[in-house]
Amino acid sequence: MALHVMDEANRCLGCKVPQCQKGCPIGTPIPEVIRLLKNNQLDEAGRILFENNPLTTVCSLVCNHENQCEGHCVLGKKGAPVHFSTIESYISTTYANKMTKGPAVSNGMKVAIIGSGPAGLTIAVILARYGYDVTIFEGKDKIGGVLRYGIPEFRLPKSVLDDFQYRHIELKGIKFRPNVHIGGAIGIDDLFRDGYKSIFIGTGVWKPNALHIKGETLGNVHFGINYLNNPDSYHLGERVIVIGAGNAAMDVARTAIRKGVRFLTCFSLTQKVAASHHEFSYAQLEGVEFEYNKAPVEITDEGVIFKDVEEHEDGSLTDVPGSEKLYPADSVIISISQGPQNRIVSTTTGLAANNRGLLVADETGHTTRPGIFASGDVVNGARTVVEAVAHSKIVAESMHQYMQSLVSDKED
Numbered sequence: 001m002a003l004h005v006m007d008e009a010n011r012c013l014g015c016k017v018p019q020c021q022k023g024c025p026i027g028t029p030i031p032e033v034i035r036l037l038k039n040n041q042l043d044e045a046g047r048i049l050f051e052n053n054p055l056t057t058v059c060s061l062v063c064n065h066e067n068q069c070e071g072h073c074v075l076g077k078k079g080a081p082v083h084f085s086t087i088e089s090y091i092s093t094t095y096a097n098k099m100t101k102g103p104a105v106s107n108g109m110k111v112a113i114i115g116s117g118p119a120g121l122t123i124a125v126i127l128a129r130y131g132y133d134v135t136i137f138e139g140k141d142k143i144g145g146v147l148r149y150g151i152p153e154f155r156l157p158k159s160v161l162d163d164f165q166y167r168h169i170e171l172k173g174i175k176f177r178p179n180v181h182i183g184g185a186i187g188i189d190d191l192f193r194d195g196y197k198s199i200f201i202g203t204g205v206w207k208p209n210a211l212h213i214k215g216e217t218l219g220n221v222h223f224g225i226n227y228l229n230n231p232d233s234y235h236l237g238e239r240v241i242v243i244g245a246g247n248a249a250m251d252v253a254r255t256a257i258r259k260g261v262r263f264l265t266c267f268s269l270t271q272k273v274a275a276s277h278h279e280f281s282y283a284q285l286e287g288v289e290f291e292y293n294k295a296p297v298e299i300t301d302e303g304v305i306f307k308d309v310e311e312h313e314d315g316s317l318t319d320v321p322g323s324e325k326l327y328p329a330d331s332v333i334i335s336i337s338q339g340p341q342n343r344i345v346s347t348t349t350g351l352a353a354n355n356r357g358l359l360v361a362d363e364t365g366h367t368t369r370p371g372i373f374a375s376g377d378v379v380n381g382a383r384t385v386v387e388a389v390a391h392s393k394i395v396a397e398s399m400h401q402y403m404q405s406l407v408s409d410k411e412d
Contacts, residue, residue: 005090023072026390046095054125060089066278103173107131112196114182117145118388119202119376126396128172135175149229152255183343201374205338215299224252224335237330239263244335245273253288265289303328365395
C-alpha cells in the first residue's frame with residue numbers, strides 16, 4: 001500500500017497554481033501535503049489534513065474525486081490524474097492512529113449540537129478546539145447521521161466512524177447524548193434555559209420524497225433512505241425495481257445486489273442518470289440494469305407500471321400516449337431524494353423554514369433566531385459530505401465570534 005501511495009505521490013508535478021486544490025470544495029492544500037509525504041513528514045501532512053478537514057478520513061473514501069481534486073489534475077488531461085484520494089486515505093488513516101491528545105483548556109461556555117452528521121461533527125470538533133464545552137444530541141444510537149445510516153458499509157466502513165468517535169469525540173471531552181430528539185421531551189428553549197450559549201442544528205434530510213402515485217403504500221414498496229438505514233431488516237425477493245437514478249439510488253441498488261437480489265433495474269426519468277459517472281459505472285459493473293425515459297404511473301403487487309416519456313432539447317418531457325407497460329418486481333424501492341423533518345421548527349418560536357421545509361440561514365449560518373445556527377443538508381438540501389464540511393467550517397467560526405461577542409458585552 002505504502003509503495004503504491006508513494007508512486008502516486010511521485011507523479012505529482014507540484015504545480016505553482018494547483019488546479020487540484022481549486023477543485024476541492026474545502027481547499028485541501030494538496031501539493032503541500034504530497035510534498036510533506038515525499039519528505040517523510042507524514043505526521044505533519046496528517047496534521048494539516050485534519051486541521052483543514054476534521055472528516056478527512058471520511059472524505060478520502062466518499063468524495064466525488066472524479067469531479068473535484070482528481071478531475072482538476074492537469075495530468076488527467078492526457079492520462080490518469082494523481083489519485084489523491086488514495087494518498088489522503090493512507091495519510092489520514094495512519095495519522096489518526098496517533099491522535100491521542102485530550103481536551104483543550106475549557107473556556108467555560110456550553111454549546112449544543114443537534115445532529116451528528118457531517119455538519120454537526122465538523123462544528124463539534126472545531127468548537128471543542130476553542131475550548132467550548134460541547135454536547136451532541138443525536139436521534140439515533142450512534143454518531144454519523146447520513147455517514148452511518150445513509151452510506152453503505154462497502155463505501156464507508158462503520159469502523160471509520162467508530163474510530164472518529166473515540167479520537168475526536170471521547171478523547172476531546174465532547175459529550176454525546178444518543179436517542180434524543182430535540183423537539184420532543186427536550187426543546188430548544190430548554191437548552192437555552194440550561195446555559196447553552198449557542199445551538200447548532202444539523203439534522204439533515206431524513207423525510208423521503210414520495211411519488212404520490214397509486215400503490216405507494218403497498219407492502220412491497222420501500223423508500224431508499226429507510227432501506228439504507230438497515231438493509232438487513234428487509235426481505236426484497238429476487239427481482240427489485242429502484243425508481244430513481246441518483247447517487248443514493250446507486251447506493252440502494254449496489255447494497256441490494258450484495259444482500260442477494262438477483263435482478264435489479266434502476267429506472268431513470270431522463271436519458272442521462274443523475275448519479276456520478278463513477279457510481280454509475282460501478283453499478284453497471286455489479287450487474288445493475290437501467291431503463292431510461294420512464295415515468296412511474298402506478299405500483300401494484302406485481303410490479304410497476306411505467307410510461308415512456310420523450311425528452312426534448314430544452315429539457316422538457318412529454319408523455320408518449322399508449323406506452324404504459326407493467327415491469328414485474330418482487331419489491332420496489334423509491335429513491336428520489338428526501339427533505340427535512342419539521343419537529344424542531346414546529347416547536348421553536350422565531351425559527352423560520354422555507355417552502356421546502358429547509359431552515360432559513362444566511363451564508364454564515366445565522367438562522368432567524370439569535371443564537372441558533374444551522375448548516376448542511378437541513379439548510380441546503382441533500383448535498384455532498386465535503387460541501388457540508390466546507391460550509392460548516394464557516395459556520396463554526398461564526399458561532400465562535402457570536403459567543404465571544406457575548407463575553408465582550410458582559411465585560412462592557
